[in-house]
Amino acid sequence: MLDAIEREVCRRVDELQEELVDFLRALVRIPTINPPGANYADCAALIGERLREFGYDVQYVEAEDLPESSPSHPRINVIGRMQGRYAHPCLHFNGHIDVVPPGAGWTVDPFDAIVENGRLYGRGVTDQKAGIAASIYAVEAIRRAGVALHGAVEQSATVDEESGGLAGVAYLAERKYFRREAIDHVIITEPLDYDRICIGHRGVYWFDVLMRGRIAHGSMPFLGASAITRMGRLIAAIDRQLKPRLNARRTQMPVEPDGARSATININAVSGGQAMDEPQTPCVADSCRAIFDRRFLIEETLEDVRSEIIEVIESLRQDDPGLTYELIDRLIVHPTMTAPEAKVVAVMSSAIEDVAGCTPPLIASPGTYDQKHFARIAGIEECIAYGPGTLDLAHQPDEYCNLDELRMACKAMALAALRLLDGKKDETAENAE
Numbered sequence: 001m002l003d004a005i006e007r008e009v010c011r012r013v014d015e016l017q018e019e020l021v022d023f024l025r026a027l028v029r030i031p032t033i034n035p036p037g038a039n040y041a042d043c044a045a046l047i048g049e050r051l052r053e054f055g056y057d058v059q060y061v062e063a064e065d066l067p068e069s070s071p072s073h074p075r076i077n078v079i080g081r082m083q084g085r086y087a088h089p090c091l092h093f094n095g096h097i098d099v100v101p102p103g104a105g106w107t108v109d110p111f112d113a114i115v116e117n118g119r120l121y122g123r124g125v126t127d128q129k130a131g132i133a134a135s136i137y138a139v140e141a142i143r144r145a146g147v148a149l150h151g152a153v154e155q156s157a158t159v160d161e162e163s164g165g166l167a168g169v170a171y172l173a174e175r176k177y178f179r180r181e182a183i184d185h186v187i188i189t190e191p192l193d194y195d196r197i198c199i200g201h202r203g204v205y206w207f208d209v210l211m212r213g214r215i216a217h218g219s220m221p222f223l224g225a226s227a228i229t230r231m232g233r234l235i236a237a238i239d240r241q242l243k244p245r246l247n248a249r250r251t252q253m254p255v256e257p258d259g260a261r262s263a264t265i266n267i268n269a270v271s272g273g274q275a276m277d278e279p280q281t282p283c284v285a286d287s288c289r290a291i292f293d294r295r296f297l298i299e300e301t302l303e304d305v306r307s308e309i310i311e312v313i314e315s316l317r318q319d320d321p322g323l324t325y326e327l328i329d330r331l332i333v334h335p336t337m338t339a340p341e342a343k344v345v346a347v348m349s350s351a352i353e354d355v356a357g358c359t360p361p362l363i364a365s366p367g368t369y370d371q372k373h374f375a376r377i378a379g380i381e382e383c384i385a386y387g388p389g390t391l392d393l394a395h396q397p398d399e400y401c402n403l404d405e406l407r408m409a410c411k412a413m414a415l416a417a418l419r420l421l422d423g424k425k426d427e428t429a430e431n432a433e
């Protein structure tokens with residue numbers, strides 16, 4: 001049930017809808033494509049200026065000491081802070097400004113931000129510029145309603161989430177812009193549908209296997225040992241031995257879709273022997289490399305995951321004692337999950353329930369997003385993802401956001417901010433009117 005202040009704030013969200021959509025369209029029209037990380041400075045400036053207009057203290061933080069930040073593609077993050085009467089509680093909204101390349105198959109211009117039948121189309125509108133716009137206007141609706149917040153609100157728009165977030169949230173957490181002593185609750189505005197809350201994600205272990213062989217003349221392959229054949233045996237062994245075991249291992253985390261509640265493994269790339277487009281010589285391949293993508297569960301440890309792989313490779317030695325290989329770590333992301341009973345989960349749930357009329361399911365992501373950096377580097381336990389936009393449309397051609405859902409998500413964020421930060425009608429502001 002909404003009280004009088006909450007009803008007033010929701011009315012302001014309705015009133016601000018046109019301005020919100022205009023702002024979102026302006027964001028979509030800046031093609032912040034990653035890779036390579038284009039136009040970040042323009043997008044950060046647009047967001048920073050709007051935040052300043054809306055009463056925030058704004059700072060820009062460039063990850064200038066990282067190799068991916070260059071004069072042509074600077075990695076610029078923007079953080080706004082608006083303090084109420086006190087520094088705590090502090091609610092931090094975060095969204096990423098980078099979008100994946102548009103790819104093929106669009107029937108509209110991916111950077112024109114066309115509105116049709118109540119939908120706003122464009123690359124990155126769902127994932128996740130709609131989330132950034134919604135959280136900024138949710139707090140603005142509170143301000144325009146003349147409601148003073150007891151605690152503080154922060155909004156950050158960060159770079160490179162799609163490529164791991166190292167110059168974005170990880171950079172800011174490592175340099176203490178995001179600290180558990182300062183921030184009490186984090187809402188990452190990733191698209192998960194306007195009526196669901198995401199409380200965490202699985203782990204990622206990317207590794208290379210470099211299989212060695214022994215070169216010989218291709219007309220007498222029996223004198224050599226093919227690294228490609230060895231890799232083929234490894235892939236078959238993974239299918240036969242490992243995959244059924246992974247499939248049987250189920251997590252207690254509410255990962256969606258259901259198939260991703262099991263541990264999984266995928267092969268990203270295989271390359272061995274001679275280069276395909278070069279002239280060929282008759283040789284037995286003496287090396288073959290494959291890149292694997294193992295997604296692991298919160299119930300598994302990285303050490304176990306790694307030794308399980310080694311065990312499968314070692315089992316090939318029974319028939320092939322001369323086998324030599326290297327296993328090289330490429331990327332490690334640990335699983336993370338916010339407790340379902342955390343305050344930010346309860347408050348966001350009640351807000352969505354009041355706006356959408358149904359209890360939002362708690363889900364976990366099959367992939368990963370910036371929650372890992374808030375949780376693992378900044379040490380913030382109260383962290384969720386909630387935002388408008390449809391999860392299934394992320395990275396697709398003709399990506400769009402339904403504008404009614406945008407409005408509902410904006411209201412739910414406004415109610416959550418009011419409830420987390422104890423919004424009260426500002427008497428001084430009212431008397432001044």
Ligand SMILES: [Zn+2]
Binds near residue numbers: 127191
């Ligand atoms: Zn995203």
